[in-house]
Amino acid sequence: AMASRWAKFLCVVFPHGSDFAVPEDSHVAVFNSGHEFPYHFFDWTFAADCAWTFFVMNETYVDVTALRMRLECLWHEVPRVFGRLADRHDNKYPMVRGQPLTVPKLTGGLLVSRGAARNFTESVSRSCHPVVYEALLQRSQREVQTAARSDVGPAFTAGDFSAAICLAFAGVPPLRPFAHHGEHYVLGALAAERVSLRRAFEFDAQLVGMRACVLVAHPVGLRQAQLLGGNRGTCSAAFTAHFASVAGVSLQVDEEALGYYADIISQKIDSCGWIAPPRSESPALPPAPDISGVRKLMLVGMPGGATSWFFDALQLSARSGDAVHSGYFHPYCNELWRFELSHFTGAPEDQTFVHMFRQAVPEAHFDHLVSMMVSHAMKGKVSGMFLTRENINVLRVPDFARQGFHLVALYRHRKHTFPVSDPGGSPESYDDGAVFLSTLCRSCFYLQMYHAIVTQQDLEDEVLKTLQQFLLYVDDRGARLVLVHTVFWYAVLRQQRLGGYHLPILEYGRIMTGSREEAQGYVLNALPRWPGFEESVFALLSTRKSVTWMEQREEKYLAQLGTAEAVVQEALLVIRRLDPHTDISLLEM
Secondary structure, eight states: GGGGGEEEEEEEEEEETTTOOOOOOOTTTEEESSSSSTTGGEEEEEEEEGEEEEEOOOEEEEEEHHHHHHHTTSOSSOOOEEEEOTTTSOOOOOTTTTTEEEEEEEOOOOOEEHHHHHHHHHHHHHTTTTTHHHHHHHHHHTTTTTTTTOOOOOOHHHHHHHHHHHHHHOOOOOEEEEEOOOOOOOOOOHHHHHHHHHHHHHTTTTTTTTOOOOOOOEEEEEEHHHHTOOOTTOOOOOEEEEEHHHHHOOOOOHHHHHHHHHHHHHHHHHHHOOHHHHHHHHOOOOOOOOOOOOEEEEEEOOOSSSSSHHHHHHHHGTHHHHHHHHHHTTTTTSTHHHHHHHSOOOOTTSSSGGGGGSSOOOOHHHHHHHHHHHHHTTTSSSSSEEEEESSSSSGGGGHHHHHHOOEEEEEOOOHHSOOOOOOOEEEEEETTTTOOOSOOHHHHHHHHHHHHHHTOOOOOOOHHHHHHHHTTOOOOOHHHHHHHHHHHHHHHHHHHHOOOOOOEEHHHHHHHSOOOHHHHHHHHHHHHHOHHHHHHHHHTTTTTTOOHHHHHHHHHHHHHHHHEEEEHHHHHHHHHOOTTSOGGGGGGO
């Protein structure tokens, strides 16, 4: 076995006790590491003799041929470690030497280049020794308790957290995601169902840019393997136990490799190209789970609108079997479903931002996706509570209402919102079109929301189109951000009137300034009569801001953004003239 792995391009390493099959690919070798999970992730001696080594879980389905073809686009002597990463919206970050680390999802595997193995095998063996790892694991249990609470999205476990720290101690370069989210080679859970869903999306002219040929690195059962094998319209698959050969592969050439190894890369371009699946007939969507018995609640708001404060209190009502996720339908906050979501909802952090002001999406496809996602969050249970929040894609509120969501909005007036607080490290100046990824920068969010409005080409609502043109003539940056807040909230109010669905809107100022008894009744009347919410509201009101704080916010707003308020007042005059039927008293000063 040791001799057979020499000069292999790709080695796949399983933990001890795994039942795996050898793929019919002469460039690939498969090994039992002899170590129990997760310690097999840290024995990189296997990686020294392979161009690339993929450390995976028990009973993991790996499309080794597609993976090999993808890796031929990269130079294996450069030290690299790839994985499926938890995103920056997780509740905790491991810090080493004052620097935040990326956290790998070990269930998605670790992909190590020979360059990394040659440089770091010994240090990884020391820093991730079982004794060290166990000590980090015990300490990490408390650190990640909140982050891992619901296990419905990218939240990492204590084991993932510990792996990130010990790899950093070893000096390993920061982990990088394997390919762009739009070319999801690491598909994750519900592999067969999601491939079928992508096939259906691919045929819809309104959902362009989908790629349905993917690599799966996640435990797949026999039934799912059979379903995957039957999706020949998506990928040509020929199964040998857990392995398959897939024709469709997306091209993503590494810039560093292209710069230094152009001759090698040029020889590999043909094998890295994407092969479009045949389109002979429109595929059927996979069966939609029934989520009608799930109690679904969504909190609606805006960035900097105190929704985190309100949501933290609401989630105290969650019981065993409930699912809680603070941004489940935000594509940048839910890495598992990011590929599918990014064709319906938008994120300020990437190129999907245009969807944030998208007036309509294909209802059948979106409803199907929401059903699958909620069912997955509930782990297939048909009852219980599902709690989430939406403070970016508020134009999708009518779609969630159609799906039976209970909705409640928290409106924080602009005079209590702006200027928004940005954490240290946020950009101090803003270039139109820039996307800022490094911090939770609320000003950056509003900037991208502005771009989402002014670049929108499919608006049919005449009032919204007029406001779009109004925004184009606003030059002042502060005025743009404040007006975006007003326009998005107006869109929420207008959609509610036209759609006729129930959306109670709680005013932040009234919660803060009313007596405790008044505020308690005010909030409870907006929430559904579900167990636990009385305790949540009690906790919420225990952390209210003072009236003095509110007055100081108003003074700061008028002092710094008085010009912006004048622009907003002009826009409100336009709204009243064009839409006299929508009640916009909420937006008044």
